[in-house]
Amino acid sequence: MALHEFPADGRRVYLGGWRAxxxxxxxxxxxxxVRPEEVELGRYPDVPTLVVAHSAPRPEGVEAELVDVGTGVLDEEYGADVEGKFVLASGPARVVHEKAVAERGAAGLVLYRELLDAPDAVPYAAxxxxxxxxxxxxxxxxISYRQALRLKSMLRRGPVVLRGSVESRFFAGRLEVVEATLPGEADEYVLFIAHLCHPRPxxxxNASGSGLLLELARAARELAExxxxxxxxxxxMWVPEFSGTVAYLEAREDAIRRVRAVLNLDMVGASQERTGGVITVVGISPFNPTFLPLLAYHTLRECLRPLEHYGGRRVLPPLKLSLVPYAGGSDHHVFADPQLGVPVAAFIEWPDRYYHTSMDVADNLxxxxxxxxxxxxxxxxxxxxSANDALVVESAHVCACVAEEYFSARLVELLKSGRExxxxxxxxxxxxLADSVMSLARLARGREAGEAVRRVAEELGGRLERRAEAAVRDLGRVGSLKSVRLKRVDDPRVLRRARRCPLRLSDVIARLPREKREALRRLIYVKKRRLEADIAYYLFDGRRSVQxxxxxxxxxxxDVDAEGFKALVDAMxxxxxxxxVGGARG
Known part of the structure; x- marks a missing residue:
C-alpha cells in the first residue's frame, strides 16, 4: 500500500495545463x-448538495431580493439590475458566477437543473x-427543480426576498492517491482505477466504483494466496477524479510506462429499475483504438450468461448492457492519451436519473x-x-467476433445517415476496429503469436469493409439510401497539442477575449452544438491538417458541428x- 500526496492549492499546474x-x-x-412568506428551502448538511462547492463563507447571512436570469449564461439575460441580489439560474455554476457575481456584483447564486425525472433532487454544483x-x-x-418552479411562480406575483448563510473555509489541500499493488512475475501491471472525490451522498x-475496487483487491489477493x-x-488506485490522476502521472512517469492496461470503474452498481441505467463498456476511440473494450464487453456478457437461463430455457438478459462509442468524462480518458498509448476500458452505468444530486443514495444500489x-x-x-501467446491469439479471435457484431450494428446507423x-x-x-484487435500483438511474447494476431486483424478489416461496400451497393441499387451533403472544414493548417494533459475546455473559454468567449458559450449552451472537444484535442498530432x-x-x-469545431480550434x-506546425502535409 502507498499513499501519494500532491498539492491542491489552486495554483499548482500539472502536466502543463491542469490547475489543481x-x-x-x-x-x-x-x-x-423570508418574503412574501416564510419558506425553508434547505439546510446543510441535512441536504448535502444545498451549498454549492466552493461557495464563499457568509456565516452572518445574506438577505437579498431574488432575480430570475434564465440560464444566466448570456449577457441579454441580465436585463434587470442584479447588484446586491440573488440570481436564480439553470446554467453552469462557474459561468453564472462570472456573469452575475464577478461582472455585475450579485450577492449570490441560487442554481437548479431542469431534472424532469427527479424534480425533488437537489443537484450538485461547484x-x-x-x-x-x-x-x-x-x-x-x-435547489431542486420543483423548488425553482415555486420560486418562479412567486416571482410572477411580486418581489421575493431570500436569506442564505454559509459557514465554509478554503485552505491549501492535498490530492491523495491511494495505491495498492499485487506483484506479478514481471514488473508490469494491469491497473484498476476508481475515483473517490465526489461529495455526499x-x-x-462513485462509492460504487471505489467500494467495488476494494473488493476486487481483496479477491485478487485471496486468489494469489x-x-x-x-x-x-x-x-x-483510488484517486480524486482527473486532478489526482493527472498529478500522479506527472510525478510517476516511470510507473506509468509499466502499465499495460487500465480498467476504470465509475458508477457500476445501481439498480437499473430505479435509476434507468445501462451497464456500458466505453468503446473504441479514434485516437487510441485498443482491444480492451472489446475484451471487457465479452467478459461482461460471459459473466451474465448463466443468469440468462431459467428452467433450461434462455430468457431475456437480466441486465441491460451495451458497448458504446468512446467518451471521456472520467479517469480512463487521462490514460487513453495517444501519447501514452495504454489500452483502456471503462465500466460506466449510464444514464442515472439521480446523477450528481442529493438523491444518489445507497438505496439505489x-x-x-x-x-x-x-x-x-x-x-x-x-x-x-496471465496472457501467454496461446491466450493472446485466442483473445484476438474473441475480440474480432465482438468487433464484427459491433460493426454490424453501427453500419445500420451509418446507412440511415446517407450514402455519402x-x-x-x-x-x-x-x-x-482492426487496429484495436491489432493492438493485442503488444502482449505477444513470440513472433509467431504476433503474426497470428496481425492476420486476424487484417482479415477482420477486410471483411468489415467488404460487408459495408456490399450493403451500400445493394441498397443503392434499389434506391434505399438517401443522398446527403457532407460537412466540411476547409483548413489546411497542421496543428499539434501544446499541453500534456487532457483538454480543460473551461480553461480555454475563460482565457478568450470577451466577444469570442460569448460566441463559444452561445454555441455550447444555447445552440447546444456538439463539439466533442476532449476527443478532438487528442487527435491533434502535428501530422494531419485541421480538415x-x-x-x-x-x-x-x-452530429459534431462544423461551425463549433472551427471556433474550438481557433480558441485552443x-x-x-x-x-x-505548418501547412498541410502529403
Missing amino acids: PMGWEATRGELRV LWPSADEVGRLGVAFS GAHD GGAKLALGLKF DPGVLRSVGAAALAAAACVA YANLAYPKLAGW QIFEELYAFRE LETGWLEE
Missing part, C-alpha cells in the same frame, strides 16, 4: 424565503476557483450489478495479466492549447 483545485469544506448552510479568485467569490446554493458516483500465478501484477461488473472487470484483467456519410465513415470504423482531423471526428460522431490555438 483548492481545498474547501463547508460545515453549515441554510437558505430560505465553482472550481483558482487561488486568486477565492476572495471574489459570492455565496452559492443549489455519492453512492453510485491460493496459488494463482500472474505474469503481470495488478495495481489498484444493487449488489447483483456490482457483483456482475466486478467479475467481468477481474476476468478481463486476469486475461491480460456511410462511404466516409465505414472505412474509418473498420480501420479503428483531416475534422473528417476523422465527423466519421466518429455524425489562441489560448495556447494548440500550436501551429
